[in-house]
Amino acid sequence: MTELHPPRPTVVLVYQRLSLPWIFEGAHRAGIDIVLVPRPDECVSADRLPPAVVEVLPLDVEGDPAKALGILRERHESAPFDGITTPYDPAVPFVADAAEALGLPGLGSETARAVQDKRIMRRRLAEAGLNVPDFVVLDDPGEWAAAARLTFPVVVKPANGFSSLGVTKADSPQQLRAVVEEVWQVCRDSMSHVAGLVVEEYLDGPEYAVESLAHRGEVQVLSIGYKGQPVGPHFEEGVYRAPAPLPPHVQEDLVREVVAAHGALGVTDGPTHTELRLRDGGRPYLLELGARVGGSGVSHYIAAHVTGADLAADALRIAAGLDPCPLPGPPAQPARAIGAAANYIVPCGGSGRIAAIHGLDELAEDPRVDHVLQMLHPGDVVRPYPEFTGYPAFILSHHPCAEDAEEFHRTIEQTVRIDYVPVEGQQ
Numbered sequence: 001m002t003e004l005h006p007p008r009p010t011v012v013l014v015y016q017r018l019s020l021p022w023i024f025e026g027a028h029r030a031g032i033d034i035v036l037v038p039r040p041d042e043c044v045s046a047d048r049l050p051p052a053v054v055e056v057l058p059l060d061v062e063g064d065p066a067k068a069l070g071i072l073r074e075r076h077e078s079a080p081f082d083g084i085t086t087p088y089d090p091a092v093p094f095v096a097d098a099a100e101a102l103g104l105p106g107l108g109s110e111t112a113r114a115v116q117d118k119r120i121m122r123r124r125l126a127e128a129g130l131n132v133p134d135f136v137v138l139d140d141p142g143e144w145a146a147a148a149r150l151t152f153p154v155v156v157k158p159a160n161g162f163s164s165l166g167v168t169k170a171d172s173p174q175q176l177r178a179v180v181e182e183v184w185q186v187c188r189d190s191m192s193h194v195a196g197l198v199v200e201e202y203l204d205g206p207e208y209a210v211e212s213l214a215h216r217g218e219v220q221v222l223s224i225g226y227k228g229q230p231v232g233p234h235f236e237e238g239v240y241r242a243p244a245p246l247p248p249h250v251q252e253d254l255v256r257e258v259v260a261a262h263g264a265l266g267v268t269d270g271p272t273h274t275e276l277r278l279r280d281g282g283r284p285y286l287l288e289l290g291a292r293v294g295g296s297g298v299s300h301y302i303a304a305h306v307t308g309a310d311l312a313a314d315a316l317r318i319a320a321g322l323d324p325c326p327l328p329g330p331p332a333q334p335a336r337a338i339g340a341a342a343n344y345i346v347p348c349g350g351s352g353r354i355a356a357i358h359g360l361d362e363l364a365e366d367p368r369v370d371h372v373l374q375m376l377h378p379g380d381v382v383r384p385y386p387e388f389t390g391y392p393a394f395i396l397s398h399h400p401c402a403e404d405a406e407e408f409h410r411t412i413e414q415t416v417r418i419d420y421v422p423v424e425g426q427q
């Protein structure tokens with residue numbers, strides 16, 4: 001007689017890169033089956049899928065969301081799934097809409113828009129009395145003069161941007177018009193639609209990333225990591241080291257601000273990746289709160305090494321309507337660090353056609369390095385800033401403490417180097 005097993009929970013995972021393993025591994029640990037909606041730019045071969053993936057369902061979520069929702073509805077009617085989620089920021093509103101339409105757990109359409117649209121996010125945080133830099137919303141580049149009243153420098157960014165796309169500093173009112181026009185142009189060229197721009201005061205101070213998990217309105221902060229202090233004019237990501245060496249009272253302020261931001265934006269359930277800067281030596285100002293696992297799963301790697309949390313598995317459990325595994329320690333306080341982890345994001349450091357990338361093979365041999373993820377290769381063309389081509393490579397490593405991670409990054413800075421050859425038509 002065949003034994004009957006209860007069906008395994010199934011989650012539709014939208015636009016997760018196959019080259020990044022953590023969310024698939026989390027699904028495997030949680031016993032959750034994945035229906036993968038592949039990234040349109042990624043080639044998926046059926047014989048090289050991670051074990052958790054039971055089906056591949058191509059959808060054009062960005063190009064034709066109505067059609068994508070129709071296909072999901074049919075799939076759900078014929079073979080119901082338990083949840084839908086994404087680590088890809090621009091797909092967060094679509095996923096929230098789909099969950100709402102199909103009666104599945106989710107952020108809710110309104111909350112998804114509040115976290116994704118920087119105009120709504122800034123207004124909501126200000127209304128809740130949180131720290132917000134003075135800002136002006138522009139619906140059209142011709143309105144640039146409205147932002148000249150702000151205290152300079154300022155940062156100009158697309159309202160619905162991601163991955164620092166177009167985010168540019170303007171040092172003086174005289175530069176503002178040109179910067180606004182340039183950011184608008186970059187957005188028009190690279191995004192399916194430009195919702196408008198936000199111009200806000202530049203927050204002069206170090207940057208931090210906070211990984212959290214919310215469940216039924218309780219926010220558990222898993223780790224606080226240092227993200228460097230990029231000064232612009234364009235904001236390429238560089239380092240991520242957790243835990244950040246911060247005095248306890250500054251950590252508490254960061255946690256308080258992050259937890260309050262969840263409340264202000266209405267994020268009650270799921271993983272979040274929040275970025276903040278500390279102004280005036282210690283006042284936390286939110287840059288953004290992504291209602292998703294950060295870095296396509298990098299946030300899981302960091303949280304796992306810093307606190308032992310299983311962010312990827314818990315994120316999928318919550319997406320499926322299941323309870324996450326409880327962490328020791330009270331919620332709304334940073335979990336105690338048991339180790340350190342880091343991501344070194346190899347900077348493009350130039351533009352043109354990549355001739356060679358030096359130093360990555362040696363790093364792969366280092367026992368502290370768990371992953372060298374190479375996204376750009378010799379022959380690829382890196383467009384000049386402010387356009388965003390992507391990051392050449394991530395180097396993920398674990399360490400006994402944050403100081404060891406910092407020392408390690410200092411050596412990488414010396415050893416990893418990209419050579420370019422000029423491309424005709426690029427300056």
Ligand code: ADP
Pocket residue numbers: 133155157161162163164165167200201202203204207230235275277287288
């Ligand atoms: P995106 O969602 O495109 O990543 P962010 O608002 O997070 O846009 O900005 C990207 C980066 O630009 C931030 O990580 C930060 O380094 C820098 N940045 C953005 N806004 C400001 C600001 N007001 N002050 C200082 N730096 C900023």
